[in-house]
Amino acid sequence: MTRAHDSKQKWGRRGINGFAVAAMLYLFAPIFMIVLFSFNNPKGRFNIVWNGFTLKNWANPFSHPELTDALVVSLEIAFISTLIATVLGTSIALALSRYKFKGSGGVNLFLVLPLTSPEVVLGSSLATLFLARGVSFGIVTVIIAHVMFQVSFVAVTLRARIRGFDWSLEQAAMDLGASPRRAFWKITFPLILPGILAAALLSFALSIDDFIITFFNAGSLVTFPLQIFGASRVAIPPQINVLATMLLMGSIAILVGSLIIESRRRRLNAGPESKR
């Protein structure tokens, strides 16, 4: 009886592990496709049918200037908007986790609202405001739009990361004679910096990838996603796959790097009480 029970449990365990592996494969199926087709030698204007292996797409990845220009525009927007959003979002997260104050519940709700509104609504309403006030669309309106959703994102993710932060460390520094400002920059800031960087990095990725909100507020400006959307109806050069694969490699490198830094940090910080 017990043995039968045990073996049933074992099979259940294997079943769920197998399912997890299958789910992982599902997650990576389109990625495999993207990388594979960056080596395709397409026949027509669309890179859909496999037509033989070639390295020529990789040899000249920047041969479609409209594609490269769009990527540069996207990177510029992402840099500026992430910078603004990180400063604004970090101060909100600090205010919410560092202090107890009247109205914090309302601020919490207010912050979540942009994240829980569909992008079509955010994009179209902002565009309506710009239209009504006669603001001309372009890089500035796109940056404004991106900062709008990034601020909420940075604030909410960072607040979650620093929820368990030990604020008595700052108090200790002040007891030892540091000014509040010095205590913050010497103690608190370095400790929450990894969290800030992680939130900034993710919101950078959100900005580069944003399509729907940008679509409403770009006017004649063409960002990388807008360029892909336009191209998808006319012609899809394999260089899109090459650039996508490059972006992917870059993000994997950042991921691996941050994992290494984190594990090294953990080893350094591993005191006896820090274990679960």
Add this chain to the structure above:
Amino acid sequence: MTKPHKRFASRPEWMGLGVMVFVALGVVALAAEWVTGAPAIGLLALLISSVVAIIWTAIMGGLDTRRALAPYGLLKPGILWLSLFFLAPLWSMLEMSLSSKKSRFDFFPAFTWEWSNYSKALTDFGPQFGRSFLYAGIATILTLLIGYPLAYVIAFRGGKYRSLLLGLIAVPFFTSYLIRTLAWQNLLSDSGPVVSVLETLRLENVMEWLHIMDNGRLINTPAAVIGGLTYNFLPFMILPIYVSLEKIDVRLMDASMDLYTTATGAFRRVVLPLSLPGIFAGSLLVFIPAAGDFVNAKFLGSPQTTMIGSSIQDQFLVQLNYPLAAAMSFVLMAIITASVLVYAKFMGTEDLT
């Protein structure tokens, strides 16, 4: 703390909150043009002077005053940005949704209490609304069915590879959203690998019977759109569930097993209830963007699978019918906000994301 001292210390707090709310509303009033002309300049002057006054109070006041005012000072820039570019736009959208063009040659519609925009949005685009919520609902259930076991395996069997596995889940989503969806278009196309595998396994009839395939095609069917939504929003389900599972003390499961529950019983009575916050958060994070999405319907669907996001975009950017697009956005927003508020009441906002 003595009473008079406390009363004294609570005053700067009220001042800070008051100025923050006043400045936020004032900015919305200016952007939405509730006040125009000379009063607007007066309001602007008042806003600036109230900010200057509070900075002055912080500089002149003691440490306690500064401490009470600090959170409002930190919040103000971000809150102002959101008031200006999130709240004020919602107001202009509301205004726009009740506007109409006086003549055909007017470029910009004027506010006329035009309620017919709403009835038009609901009657002309009923099927699109229905489809959006149906597809988003099915996609939410599918992401839960796929994401929960995956989050469970990573949280409880991942061991020291947990961070790595979690990172691996995020990696596919660092390629562009559109490129990913185009890759699915490729995978599901008539000459693509999925169709040919189904053909060699002779599963077409089963797929037709399940209404997944239509006349031997996978692409341009509702199933393809739902599949695309499921894929693209899967991580938004996995991550919150993982966060809530990770917090569970494994000893609770051992304890319930010691009390003679089966593994299924332990899961049903201990793990599942404790992971409910993650499931709720994940469901919202998948359902909301999925209901407003139009990329999947555009790349993987057909004219028969158009979702409301696509119709809004079409009315706004192609037909230039701003009032109708605004009314449609507002209906979508209203339905979704109602469900979020119910959720917030139910769970507390702190646990979202």
